[in-house]
Amino acid sequence: MEQERANAKLASDRVIVENFFGKLKTLWGIVSDKYTWKKDEYNMHFQTCVALTNVHVCFNPLRNVDGEGYNQYKNRLLSIGSKIKTRNLFSKAKYRENRKARIQAVLGRANSGYTSEDYDIGYDEGDDIFY
DSSP states (O other): OHHHHHHHHHHHHHHHHHHHHHHHHHHOHHHHSOOOSOGGGHHHHHHHHHHHHHHHHHHSOSSOOTTHHHHHHHHHHHHHHHHHHHHHHHHHHHHHHHHHHHHHHHHHHHHTSOOGGGGOOSOOTTOOOOO
């Protein structure tokens, strides 16, 4: 159990070191490629790049604060859910409005005084023209 905790702490530290060296190589091309300048000046250049990277990391952390990414993700999901609810409410309201208009149209025809006899085209059921 103690060995697992030590391994977890070591892995966590290793990730931070890897992030730092990744930032160092991203910021300064001199440390990311093969060094071809004077060998005796390499130490000075490397230390300068490390110092400048330390300053950069102070103002721009290597990783977000724990939970910040989760909060952004959660807020994004809440925003998407809110948009879906709004769209569904709009769709339901539009459906109800159209349904009400259809019902009014049907009731309007029924209350207008016209009957199906007014639309008779001259065919009586007793006239058998089709044998």
